[in-house]
Structure formats: structure tokens, C-alpha cells
Amino acid sequence: MPIEPASVSPSVSCGACGEPTTGEDARCEACGRRPAGVEHAEDVLESPEAGTAALIVLGAGVTDRGHRRRRNEDAFDLVRVATDAGDVVVAVVCDGVASVPGGATASRAACDVAVAAGREALAGGQDLDEAAAATADAARRAVAALAPGAGQAPACTYVAAVLDTERAVVSWVGDSRAYWLCPATPEDSAVLTEDDSWAAEMVAAGVVGAQDALSDPRAHVITRWLAADAPDVVARHRSWVLDDTGVLLLCSDGVWNHLPDPAVLAAALPSASTPTDADGVHAGALALVDAALDDGGHDNATAVLLTVGPAPGT
Template structure:
């Protein structure tokens, strides 16, 4: 990748280090040699445009003209040139991990062209000891379009908010939009507290209403981060779980999921994907066949300026036993979809990591990467202790899922699940 690096001094020459004498700007002065990389520079330049080395007068003078000779190690010789990393630091650029050169604003090294790791590629959150999440780029994708945002009170099992948004790979700027959406929804839900409103049914209704408002806020955040230029506008999925002591309420748009994984008893998938695969499952196609088909991850609802409907569906559950609330993107459930399989995976992994949620989430991300890491991966967990059992029925699937507009996620290659 070509990238020009201009020195900070006013009046410095601008151009490539590999220009021939005929290509150089008029008045560029005598042709000199950079003491660091031996590239061509001109008198008056403060920094080498090839490697970023400092061309202070003492360094430039010691370099001499192209025809002069310099005796290495002789008395009075110039000080050894700075390393590329030191040069990058001096001009305010981060150093490349591959060669030590400077990393430009576009995220690529100005010397070797390597892509620098981005903080967006892998990040974690842990607002309280019992709630944590890990978001990772995976292996196949070039950028991380997943996002998550959490909020929790410090008392274990009291109140927590877990939000995951999965940016549509084929859409522009979905990585920016998904993070903005997750944070907007988190902030709204964190400020909402339906306790003190009477019965459990009243609390469920109030939380469901808050989830609708959170989806509205997330949708507005996506639109605010959508480029006005023509093309495929930014879009993402949305799933949020609100733990309120013994009450769990979830809302979703798209195919990101929420699971309840008790230490004993039946695990439950609380969400129903808004996808072509879910429509096939509702029609009687086995889950494995539907979720591995060619259009398995064509989602039917999403957030974004072109979304047909972003009102979240909601489900609630009274938590009667200790266990894990999990909210995740399909980068995890692609490899482990059935609730019993997911519960077994979490139990096995937890025996190795212990009950600390951040370590468990990180290990689950590592497991998904070990399966191939074909997509971005997000795992958010809340550990819930023993609570009073109730008779509230689990959420059920809608009687029918109407086929609406379809949005197909871009596939890395072959018949890989998004």
C-alpha cells in the first residue's frame, strides 16, 4: 500500500522517496541519502518520506551527497540513526508490530503495508463480577462488525443489561453502526427500572416497553452512522436481555440469540431467529438442515434505514435455578445451536475455567475460533444464583412467520455459514 508521509516543518518538500531526479519538484535542492534507509531525500526535508527517519541538519550533513563517502565507526561520525519504531513515535504515529514503521490513519503501515491490529478487533466488558462479555473479530473476517454493551449493578443477581448487535457484513460501515446501536440501547435500558410497579406481569410489560424504546434508539444510532452515499446502507441485528432479580426479559430483531442455561433442568433458547432458516424450521425442516442451507442466514428483520420493521419481539422467563443468561451472535451458535448442546458446551468449558464470567466468555470465543472462526464472535454472560421457582410458561414460537424482505449476509467463501 502506498502512503505518503509529510514532515511537520513548513516548507518541506513533498514527494515519493523513489522519485528520479527528473521527477523531483523544482527547487528541491541537492540529492542526498537518508542515513536510515539509504533512500533519496532532498535538502530542506526534515523527515525521510520512505522510512520517517529524522533528517535534522546534523544527520543530513553526515549523510553527505550521493557521491560522498562516509567512514563507518570513524571518530566524529554521526550518531546511529533511530529505529523505525522510534521514528514513528517521534512523529506521533503508532509503531507497526511487523516492522516497527509508522501506522497511518487508515490502519496500515507506511513501510511494509501490514494492517495494524485495531482495538475494535477484540474487546471485553465487565461492569460487575457476575456479568461480562467478549467480542472478537474471528479468523476469516477482516473486521469486527459484532458489538456489545453491558450494564450491571454490583450485587450479584440484582439487575443487568446485556446487548449484542451483529453488523450485516455486506453493508457499508456496519461495524461503526452496530457499536453505536449497542451502546444506545444499553444506555436507555440502564436508565429504565420497572421495579416498584406492582405485579410481575406489570414489570414484564414495562420492561418489554423499554426494549421497544431501546430498539428505537439503536435504530436511530444505525441511521445516524449510515453513509449518505448510494449503496448498501449500514444495518445490524439486535438482541437485549434484562435480568431483574428472578425475572428475565429479552427482545430481539434478527438472528442474534438469548439462551437460559440452568445448572440443572432444561435449557431454553428464548429467541426465535428472524431468518429464512427459522421459517423453514417452522415449516418442519430439521434445525440442522435449515441452519446449514444456502440461505440459512438471510435475515428477515434488521435495524437500519431500509428496515421493514424494527419492533422487537419479546419473551420473559422466571428464573428458578442457578444458571447462565447468555446473549450471543451467530459466530458462536453457528457451531452449537441446540439449547442442550449449548448448555453442555458451557458446562464443559466452565469446569475448565471456573465460574468467572469473563474467563468463561473468553474460552467460548476461543472455542468458536478453534472451530474455524468463520464469523465475528460475541458472547455475553450473566451468572444468576438460586431464585424462587415459579410456574411461568416458557416463551413459545409465533404461530406463523411471514416471509418479508430478505437481507443476505456476505459469505467469506464457499458454503460457510455467515
């Protein structure tokens, strides 16, 4: 159920198949993929046809260029996959590294390939953990293949979730984050990932305190990323039990730099209860991106929200 974003020029070509991208939702009409660098885009995960399941995963994503960047180098994607054990959702958020050329291409390629790899792994009978590993490895290889030569390697960060109605496996490289947000009790919200950044590593090593590390000019320098020249790019993973008390958030640093505290993020959601339909999840993702833009919008901002809700007809 794509939501119409800002218009995209008909002359834009799909980076995957080369065909013109003329769809109203900025996706390629030939292969279904979205081009890199779309200034604003929104997607809502389509609900499956009515079946026997009482619960399904709901999801929505929003990305925006922000107020200060010349282009949007963030990307996201999410897809529902039918398996013998029930539906599974794969969701990915990537943030292009601005200090090297090709960040938008890297983030778009990583999302497209990761989602395709997750779908294939799940269709082949792999479990959530195996599918999460497959998505991360596919994204790594796709971005590494983009390097045209020495010193010209496009790069991006990566955070993804593979989830059913009971459990999520989150994987990440870089400083895009995953959060568990509890709208009814914001104080119970938590960060699920650990940043691959100078500040996080200095704090973990006990070199400096958190406040001093975050105030250092090097605080947000990332230490791991996806690229041909990236060091140690095996994604880290964490498993999380899902229930109906909260929502899983994947976001780029353009969101959490403005709202880093999990409780503040949860309080920024438009309702004090967990959304139970697709419209509510979409409104939540839009509210978090809008909150980052209202706070200055210094960077590209992307948020994907995922939660467990009632299946259609139940």
C-alpha cells in the same frame, strides 16, 4: 472491572465524542464508550457495593474478530443500574451486517445507545418490559440515523436483555440469539429467541423441514435487521424467569453457528455448576468464544453471560 484486551492504537477516535481512545480496555477516557471494530475485548460487570441484597446479577462479555474476518463488526455492552426496587442489568449484543458498509459502526452505535436508553428508562421508574422496549427502539433509531444516502444504510442484528435477580426480558431483531444454559443438566438448556432468517421462516411456514432448510444456501439470510432501509424492525420480546440453575447467554451467530445446540453450549462451559462469582462468569463467556474459535472461527464471535449469584459479603 474491565479486562485488558488486545491493544488498541492510540490514534483511534471515539465514535461518540471524537476524543482519542487511549484507555487500556479500549474504552474512551472521555465518555467511557468503546470504539467500533475492536478485534478482541472483554468486560466483567462490576459488583455493587455491599448492601442489603442477598443476590445480584453477575455478568461478563467477550468478543473476538475470529480467524477469517478482516475486522470485528460485533459489539456488546453491559451495565448495572441502581433503581428503587434494586439493581437491574442491561446487556446488548449486536452483529454488523457484512454485506453493506458500516457494519461495525452500526453495531457499536446500537449497543451504546441501547444501554444509555435502558439506563435512562430504569432511572425514570420504568419496569423491565418498558425498559426493554426503550432499549430496542433507541437502537433502531440510532442505526437508522447512520445512513448517508440511498443504498448505503449500515445495518446490524440485535439481541438484548434487561434483568434483575428474578426475571429477564429478552428482545431481538435478526439472528443473534439468547439461550438459557444449565451447566449441571445441559439437556434442560433451551433457545429463547427465534431467528429472523430464511431458514427459520421456511420451517415455521411448513415449506421445508429443518434439516433441508439449514442445508440450503439461503439458510442464514436474515429477514429482519436494524437499518434505515430495514423492513418491520419492531423487536420481538420474551420474558424469562431467572434462578440459580443456569445462565442467560446472549451471542452473535459467530458463536451459535459453531455450537447451535443448547446442550452443547452448556457442556462447553468450564464448570458443571452455575458460576457464583464474577470470575466464573467471565471464564464461561471466554470458554464459549474460544470453543467457536477452536471450531474454525469463521465469523466474529461474541458471548455475554448473565446469571444470579450471591452479593458481596453474603
